[in-house]
Every structure is written in structure tokens, then in C-alpha cells.
Amino acid sequence: MAKRTFSIGGVHPADSKISRGCKLEYLPIPPTVYIALSQHIGAPAKPVVTVGDKVKVGQVLAEPGGFMSAYIHSSVSGTVKSIGPRKDLSGNNQMVVEIAVEGDEWMENIDRTDTLVTDIPDDPKAIIEKIKLGGVVGLGGATFPTHVKLSPPPGKVCEMLIINGCECEPYLTSDFRTLLEKGEQVVIGTAIIKKALGVAKATIAIEDNKLEAIEHIQKVVDEFKSKGPEYSGIEVLSLMKKYPEGGEKQLIDAVMHRQVKSGGLPIDVGAVVDNVCTALAVYEAVQKNKPLIDNSVTVTGECFPKQANLIVRVGTPLNYVIDYLGGVPEAAAKVISGGPMMGKSIANLEAATMKGTGGLLFLTREQTKRMPESNCIRCGKCAEACPMGLEPFLLNRLAKAGDTDALEANAVQDCIMCGCCLYSCPAGIPLLDIISQARGQVMGIMRARAAAAKAAAEAAKAAAEAAKPKSE
Numbered sequence: 001m002a003k004r005t006f007s008i009g010g011v012h013p014a015d016s017k018i019s020r021g022c023k024l025e026y027l028p029i030p031p032t033v034y035i036a037l038s039q040h041i042g043a044p045a046k047p048v049v050t051v052g053d054k055v056k057v058g059q060v061l062a063e064p065g066g067f068m069s070a071y072i073h074s075s076v077s078g079t080v081k082s083i084g085p086r087k088d089l090s091g092n093n094q095m096v097v098e099i100a101v102e103g104d105e106w107m108e109n110i111d112r113t114d115t116l117v118t119d120i121p122d123d124p125k126a127i128i129e130k131i132k133l134g135g136v137v138g139l140g141g142a143t144f145p146t147h148v149k150l151s152p153p154p155g156k157v158c159e160m161l162i163i164n165g166c167e168c169e170p171y172l173t174s175d176f177r178t179l180l181e182k183g184e185q186v187v188i189g190t191a192i193i194k195k196a197l198g199v200a201k202a203t204i205a206i207e208d209n210k211l212e213a214i215e216h217i218q219k220v221v222d223e224f225k226s227k228g229p230e231y232s233g234i235e236v237l238s239l240m241k242k243y244p245e246g247g248e249k250q251l252i253d254a255v256m257h258r259q260v261k262s263g264g265l266p267i268d269v270g271a272v273v274d275n276v277c278t279a280l281a282v283y284e285a286v287q288k289n290k291p292l293i294d295n296s297v298t299v300t301g302e303c304f305p306k307q308a309n310l311i312v313r314v315g316t317p318l319n320y321v322i323d324y325l326g327g328v329p330e331a332a333a334k335v336i337s338g339g340p341m342m343g344k345s346i347a348n349l350e351a352a353t354m355k356g357t358g359g360l361l362f363l364t365r366e367q368t369k370r371m372p373e374s375n376c377i378r379c380g381k382c383a384e385a386c387p388m389g390l391e392p393f394l395l396n397r398l399a400k401a402g403d404t405d406a407l408e409a410n411a412v413q414d415c416i417m418c419g420c421c422l423y424s425c426p427a428g429i430p431l432l433d434i435i436s437q438a439r440g441q442v443m444g445i446m447r448a449r450a451a452a453a454k455a456a457a458e459a460a461k462a463a464a465e466a467a468k469p470k471s472e
């Protein structure tokens with residue numbers, strides 16, 4: 001029988017998972033951490049500590065700055081040295097809390113033992129509150145606050161929870177190692193999220209290049225069935241390896257055969273998708289009172305002498321991580337945060353890790369070389385590869401002409417910046433760079449239009465209220 005996968009586009013880059021044999025290892029605590037106040041989509045968190053405060057591991061540093069925002073906790077114990085701007089990995093200023101490390105003293109309510117806690121709290125609202133207080137955000141790249149995702153808007157019903165264990169980006173292996181080494185916690189986290197959503201079915205989806213993980217998680221799921229009703233209805237699904245299987249919309253298509261419409265959300269088709277590391281973070285927040293203060297990071301690349309999957313305290317400077325493994329190799333010409341398809345080039349190695357940092361990839365000059373650009377030969381390979389059903393060659397043309405109306409009409413805003421078009425183009429056209437820039441421009445226009453429409457509706461409502469005859 002043909003293996004399941006998503007139905008539109010996709011490519012098959014070499015998986016290059018050369019760090020797959022590297023067990024999770026705790027990185028020593030650095031002397032100073034720089035914890036960003038904006039580690040999630042939505043408004044930055046508001047600091048509740050001041051310079052000179054003594055803090056412990058797990059203590060709240062900042063509270064959510066809005067609905068779509070998350071708590072930020074200290075990943076170390078020590079003294080707050082400063083709160084102010086610092087350059088992030090792209091070289092842009094971000095507000096951070098700088099903490100000089102002293103010892104490793106944790107908040108007393110955090111359970112640091114290895115004992116597995118399998119009994120799941122009864123009250124979904126209490127679960128979601130604990131997830132919120134734990135500062136849990138999506139660790140598959142989007143950093144969407146998890147408590148918001150688990151509270152669908154009125155009228156929307158979740159029919160299926162999908163736990164994303166695809167890790168389809170080449171080189172990255174921290175999800176794979178988490179499935180192998182913390183599979184029990186991932187399964188408990190899955191059951192907790194299932195309970196919070198009040199949904200009967202959950203699927204842990206893993207690509208078929210991770211057979212050991214599929215076998216291990218299946219074994220855990222089978223064993224845990226006897227532990228309570230929350231553990232029933234969880235299935236493990238092996239998917240055909242194809243990039244970008246881990247994209248939310250692609251994964252829903254592969255698992256549920258449902259398509260999320262342009263501008264729509266997974267919940268519109270009855271799905272909620274969370275990454276395996278998010279399920280682990282949910283387990284730790286709900287069962288162990290441990291907020292999201294560390295995460296696993298793959299450090300890899302053919303030119304990097306020591307591959308690793310490290311558990312890193314949030315706010316650790318990147319150069320501290322790299323120095324621990326021997327420093328930047330001479331042959332490295334580029335360092336990427338994340339994988340080669342969707343990752344970001346790092347301009348500043350003094351930047352610190354964030355909750356969503358999943359990988360550091362070192363590439364040589366040879367590996368980063370792009371073929372010389374030539375004219376489009378209208379081969380259609382980019383459109384064939386696009387998992388969103390877009391026509392990248394057309395978007396490229398419209399972007400060069402600056403035609404934002406036509407770009408919007410041709411759904412540039414649906415681009416998930418997966419890079420499949422760039423990967424497929426025989427003419428070496430930098431489609432991803434051009435399209436992502438155009439996407440940003442069009443999304444800005446769409447946001448401004450929506451804000452203007454909202455303001456006009458509010459003004460009309462206020463005018464109608466004012467025009468009403470007064471009763472006295």
C-alpha cells in the first residue's frame with residue numbers, strides 16, 4: 001500500500017541527518033544569559049523584575065503583553081544585571097533580561113525528579129492555565145502560544161489532535177532524539193493536550209526515515225493504554241518522507257485528507273497540530289510545574305567536527321554553545337539557525353538562544369554556492385514543487401513588476417516560505433527571497449486594510465450611538 005503523504009507538491013532533499021546518533025546532552029550553564037522578552041508571536045512580554053533582583057530557575061521574569069503572548073521565565077539562578085536592547089541573530093535590537101548566573105537554584109515547586117507522572121488532571125481549564133503559566137509556545141518553529149491554540153474560538157470544534165514528529169527539515173534531529181529518549185513524556189503530553197481539547201483522537205505522525213522512533217512510540221502508546229481512558233485513541237502514523245511534511249497544512253492533508261483554505265486555520269477543518277517538543281514541554285509544565293526554560297538544539301553540518309543534540313537553557317549565547325563543541329570550524333562559511341530549507345542565516349553569533357531555537361547548521365562555501373541566475377525557461381518545476389499550489393514563476397514576475405494587487409489575487413500571502421520552488425528551479429532564480437519579500441509587503445497591506453476597516457466600523461457604530469435619541 002502506498003505510504004501516506006500530502007497531496008500537492010513537495011520535494012525530496014537528502015535528509016543529511018548526520019547527528020541522528022547523538023544522544024540528548026545537557027549543555028553546561030553559561031556564566032550569563034540574555035532572555036528575550038519576545039520569544040513568541042504576538043506582543044512582547046512585560047518584565048516584572050528589575051535590575052538587581054535575585055532570581056531562581058523557573059521564576060517569572062515577564063508576563064504576557066497581550067492575548068497572543070506568553071510568560072517568560074528565568075532559565076538560571078542569579079542576579080538581573082540589565083533589561084534593555086541587545087542584538088538578536090539577525091542583528092536587530094530585541095529587549096532582553098540579562099542575568100549573571102550564580103549557582104543553580106530552582107523554584108521549590110518544580111519537580112526535578114525523573115519519576116514519570118502519568119495521572120492526568122481532570123479539569124481541562126486547569127490544564128490550559130498551567131500551560132499558560134508555564135510559558136509554553138509551539139516549538140515546531142511558529143512559537144504560537146500553546147494555551148491560545150488549545151482554546152478554540154466559539155463554534156470551532158477539534159476532531160483530531162496531530163502531534164508533529166515529522167522533522168522534515170534536513171539535518172535536524174532534536175525531535176527524533178526527543179521521541180527516542182523522552183517518548184514516555186511525549187505520549188503523556190499528547191494525552192494531556194487531548195484532554196485539554198476534549199478530543200477523542202490523537203495521531204503522532206512520524207516520517208518513515210525514523211523507524212526506531214516509530215517503533216519506540218508505538219510501544220509506549222501500547223503500554224500506556226492501561227493507564228487510563230486519556231491514553232486510548234492515540235495512534236502512531238508512519239508517513240512517507242517528503243518535504244515539507246511538517247508544515248501544518250501539509251500534515252493535516254497527509255493525516256486527515258482535509259485542506260485548510262487560503263487564510264484559514266487548522267481548527268477550521270477540525271485539527272490542532274502541536275510539535276513533539278511542545279508535547280514534552282506540556283508534560284513538564286503540567287505534571288512537573290517546570291516552565292519552558294530549556295529546549296533541545298541540534299548542532300550539525302559536515303564541516304562541524306562534533307555533531308550534537310544539546311539541551312540548552314533559554315538565553316544561552318550561541319557562541320557559548322559553539323565553543324563548547326570546539327568553536328566555529330575554519331571551513332564554515334555560513335551558520336544557519338534551523339535547517340537549510342527554512343532556517344535563517346545568523347549574522348550575530350553573540351545572540352542568544354530562544355525557546356524556538358531548534359538547530360545550528362554550519363555550511364561550507366561550496367554548500368552555500370548558488371548556481372548563476374539565468375532567465376526563466378517556463379519549465380513549471382517550481383509550480384509542480386509548491387506545496388501550497390502557487391505559481392512561483394508568476395509571483396516572481398509580479399513581484400519584479402511591483403504589482404501588489406495581482407500578487408494578492410494570486411495568493412502570495414499563502415506562501416509558507418518552504419523554499420521548494422528555489423530548490424527546484426533549474427535557472428537558479430532566487431524565488432524564495434523575492435517571493436518572501438513580496439509576501440511581507442502584501443501582508444502589510446492586508447493588515448493595514450483590515451485595521452482601517454475595523455476603525456471605520458467602530459467609528460460608524462459610535463456615530464450611530466451618538467445619533468440615537470436620548471431618553472431624557
Ligand code: SF4
Nearest residue numbers: 386415416418419421
Ligand atoms: S516558498 Fe512559497 S512559493 Fe515557494 S514553493 Fe514554498 S510555498 Fe510555494
Ligand code: SF4
Nearest residue numbers: 376377379380382425
Ligand atoms: S522552475 Fe524556474 S525556470 Fe522553471 S518555471 Fe519556475 S522560475 Fe521558471
